[in-house]
Amino acid sequence: MNIQTFISDLIISAASNMDIQLLPIELEKPADPQFGDYSSNVAMIYFKSQNANKNLAQGGKTEAKNSRELAQHLVELMQDQLGNDQSRIERIEVAGPGFINFYLSKELLFSHLNRVIQSQADVIEKINQGQKVVVEFTDPNPFKEFHIGHLYSNTVGESISRLIEATGGVVWRADYFGDVGMHVAKSIWGILSKLKRENPQIVFDFGSLVDDQKADSQELLIKEFNQIGELTLEERIKFLGQAYALGATAYETDPDAKAQMQQMNFLIYKAGQDRLLEEEKWEKVVDYDKFIQPASMAYYDLIKMMYFKGRKWSIGYFDAIYQRLGMKFDGYYPESKAGELGYEIVNEHLNKGVFEKSQGAIIFKGSKFGFHDRVFINSLGLPTYEAKELSLPKLKQLDFAYQRSIIITGNEINEYFKVLMKALSLIDADLANKTIHLGHGMVRLPDGKMSSRTGKILTGLWLLEEAKEAVLKIMRSSQTKKSNNLEGDAEIIGQSAIKYAFLRHSVGSDIAFSFDQSLDFQGNSGPYLLYTYVRCKSVLEKELNGDSILPIDILFDNKSYLGFNLVNEEHVILQDLLIYSDIVVKAAIEYAPHYLSQYLYKLAQDYSAFYNSCSILSAKDERKTFRLALTRSVMLILEKGLAILGIKVVAKM
Secondary structure, eight states, rough: HHHHHHHHHHHHHHHHTTOOOOOOOOOOOOSGGGOOOOEEHHHHHHHHOOOOOOOHHHHHHHHSSSSSHHHHHHHHHHHHHHTTTOSSEEEEETTTTTTEEEEHHHHHHHHHHHHHHHHTTTOOOOOTTEEEEEEOOOOOOSSOBBBHHHHHHHHHHHHHHHHHTTTOEEEEEEEEEESSSHHHHHHHHHHHHHHHHTTOOOOTTTTTOOHHHHHHHHHHHHHHHHHTSOOOOHHHHHHHHHHHHHHHHHHHHHHHHHHHHHHHHHHHHHHHHHHHHHHHHOOOOOOGGSOGGGGEEEEEHHHHHHHHHHHHHHHHHHHHHHHHHHHOOEEEEEHHHHHHHHHHHHHHHHHHSSEETTTEEEEEEEGGGGGGEEEEETTTSOOOBHHHHHHHHHHHHHHOSSEEEEEEGGGGHHHHHHHHHHHHHHHHHHHHHHHEEEEEEEBBBBBBBTTTTTOOBBBBHHHHHHHHHHHHHHHHOOOSSSSHHHHHHHHHHHHHHHHHHHHHTTSSSSOOOOHHHHHHHSSSSSHHHHHHHHHHHHHHHHHHTTTTTOOTHHHHHHGGGGOOOOOHHHHHHHHHHHHHHHHHEEEEEEEETHHHHHHHHHHHHHHHHHHHHHSSTTTTTHHHHHHHHHHHHHHHHHHHHHTTTTTOOOOOO
């Protein structure tokens, strides 16, 4: 039981002896330890409440004329419960009009300090022990670039995954991506158009050429496309992004081009299905051939080749980014597969009344349940995003028999997910009950909203490179000792700036990203936390060559800590260390990494105040050992906490 729960239970027990019914207890941490480690205004609140007055007026076991008297009665009852046991609470006092202040024992604070050191900061309560949890996040689409929104989703999803793991859970990281659909058709149409523009000999026009022209042009297109394949991976992805922007624009402005892309879309679905058949031994569910016009099949081999290669380039590009970010996925779920199963599920439950036909499509009547209606099979007979998403719980369950499945997306589709979850609950209530959707906010940059359709997109890779270069510039101009690994350290520090800037805000809120704030080595930033870690490490290196610290058991052996007159800065850090596990547990329960981010920033600030006010290396004997122990504990907690946020540490700054 953590100390806050212990204190809350103590108050509730005392109040019950007075026939007072209490609402949930709220504890505060006074800024100044002279007012206690924790404080409660429960007596003031309940004395004013009608419920408390009523109970007192009816002759509770203890009468009280005001909130201070009520607080005093509660304190007397709590002291009776504690008796001579001061292992956790040293004393309880009443202050002002009825504040109840709790002072933790030095034995508790020092023993926890020792525990942090001995266990290398692994003091987190394992509330998720044995839980198998799927976390789906990032979800970038092949044939389009990995933008800043994907980077944000990846940062949030990875941190939530690590919070669950830190509290004992086993996580299956899932990536759901759109490898079929109109965006792929737009991209491949754009590829064909770009290659035509770059080579006048290509007269290819989808759907309108005679056989000899088709053959000649297709041969040239294959040659040109293979040359694109010889470029660097980054150049290939840039090419795909430009092609998508070209196709997306034409789709909106050119009716003929739109018609070509719509027909090409059937070929894309067939190519996706063929990949499943050839590479994953999949059994075909949907007969896409019936949707394809005979004339279009002349282009199938060309489209299929471009699809297979473009898809492979995209996935390789995404994997390189994941590796750079220090994470990897356990399961990949392409829309080509999800669509097949989703199509089957929708048609099966059409006959069971979950779905119904409407204007040639199959829809879910969400309006019956207070939501809106959604199309699951469109009028062309193709599974929509909704049908694909509907199959994911079953696909994940086959790979990883989970107790929970968390889906992380942008919050602009929160209402969509409400409809989807209602449909899922009518199909498989158990899987629906296990599924949680988290909608995160958007990342805003000074230049405004990003658009992959227009090509005006700031990629995740661009942001990573910009942060790294900005850090390199600062490091090269610094007068302090240079790092032995300038490039590597700049990468870590740059990522810390981005990830911490994303994670210090609550998941549902939008983020206005600023390079100046994120790279501020003295402000609320990732680099500041790394700087504090390096400062702690430097102190220990000067005294103990960095790797270890004298055990503080000597303070317990002779009870030296009982005689310590703790200064405020020492006491505050001991308080911080005590609640680290509680903060991680709270963040894991609420899927809210910002609690941990805020805690680490306060810890860094408190250590800075301690470092500036308290002599460490020139302190005497046991006091020096104690302060070194504080330093090592802060260093360990910063390292472990940052790791949960997906941030590595550096040795020097």
